[in-house]
Amino acid sequence: MKNLCLAALASVSLAALAACADQGGGESKAACAAAAGEVNVYSSRHYDTDLALYEEFTCETGIKVNRIEAEADALLERISAEGEFSPADLFITVDAGRLWRAEEAGVLAPVDSPVLAERIPASLRDPQNRWFGLTTRARIIIYNKAKGAPTGLETYEDLAKPEFKGRICMRSSSSIYNIALLASMIAHDGEAKAGEWAKGVVANFKRAPQGNDMSNIEAVAAGECDISLVNTYYLARFDTPEKRAVLDGIGVIFPNQATTGTHVNLSGAGVVKTAPNRENAVKFLEYLTSESAQKYLANGNNEYPAAKGLAPTSAVEALGQFKADPLPAAEIGRNQARAVELYNAAGWN
Ligand SMILES: [Fe+2]
CATH class of the missing domain: 3.40.190.10 (Periplasmic binding protein-like II)
Structure with missing residues (x-):
């Protein structure tokens, strides 16, 4: 060899x-x-x-x-x-x-x-x-392109706004990616606001959390729901001739560009x-x-x-340039246990 x-x-x-x-x-x-x-x-x-x-x-x-x-x-x-x-x-x-x-x-x-x-x-x-x-890897917002970019959706925090009721699909809160995101929000917004955010997003769910990032990308592309959160590398996996149609059906928002920067893990x-x-x-x-x-x-x-x-x-x-959240990764680690508690309290399974 x-x-x-x-x-x-x-x-x-x-x-x-x-x-x-x-x-x-x-x-x-x-x-x-x-x-x-x-x-x-x-x-x-x-x-x-x-x-x-x-x-x-x-x-x-x-x-x-x-x-x-x-x-x-x-x-x-x-x-x-x-x-x-x-x-x-x-x-x-x-x-x-x-x-x-x-x-x-x-x-x-x-x-x-x-x-x-x-x-x-x-x-x-x-x-x-x-x-x-x-x-x-960055955790970004995706939306169904055919339905258009959701107005007023620029940050993670925006996902909890009442106008997005019934439009959001997410994977389980046991996903380390979701835990890390909420851990970063605890650092930026404080525990109380982070907890309220989780509750607000749960109130906007189209369906109970399910699947993984890949299946939620497919769900948004198919119009089963309008909005989700996924890691950048999963989107890139659809950049092939066979899967390209899925990617073409998705719009991408790098969240928090005017505020804290997009969460990276x-x-x-x-x-x-x-x-x-x-x-x-x-x-x-x-x-x-x-x-x-x-x-x-x-x-x-x-x-x-x-x-x-x-x-x-x-x-x-091709997904675009963005400002990354410079929050030290160590701080994300420190807040993760609290993030799990907040998800549980919010009923985000
Ligand atoms: Fe992954």
Whole structure:
């Protein structure tokens, strides 16, 4: 599978290429794994493109990447259960809330890296550098284009206005995306207003919360309801010849452009406190913020690269430019438990 290794090397250095090619008859991706140690990655991301970038890292550094993939909470439990003998070096997950949970559980250790500090904006990393954002996604309002842009709908807060009664479809409040959004609104508007907002949106539901972002996009495109909230990367998934009609039936509003900015969430990673290969973990984390790795991470799932100065895919760019909410992701994590309580009190199932 030497070719696999080479195929993964769209943009690595000639030296690294030579390192791969020098393996001669090497028959597996281990062909790129020279004896430079290893790094054990516990990840709740599982995209094929992520595999390609792991391999590129091995080719560049000779450090073998061992992966354990599971849901974030299961991985966290596992790291805690393994205790000081955990082989985990790096924890990768999606959502600020989960990174915050890992941080609160005392699982992550600070990383003092000038490379990471330079590449990742302060709002997308833990103030104590225990985790770093890798990609971001925006939660935006969509509407049925045939019925026209809803008048007076410019912010998340507007979704609670009585004039949108019977027009809104949402997924469950147990979605980490909805929890993170309300957590950000608690930070901006205060608990009381955030709670009232949840009640107002519930009063506007066309139907009980159901499905996921994809099915709610389809529901809005089909006119089953007029308005919903979805993550940008799900919309980009409809940018194909077969699914294009759905995308064409949808209008997009980046909320809160005149106020706090559109809510963004992130995927990110942190070095585990008990990491047996800490140096390699830091190296790998730094690599994940490089231009080449950021392309794998962001493009593979139509997300925005977290590192400064990099553009997303054209399908994502086509959704439009916007002002992102600079609220520190750490604050979103901190407010998430309260957000769940407010959703429950509002009857948003
Ligand atoms: Fe998702």
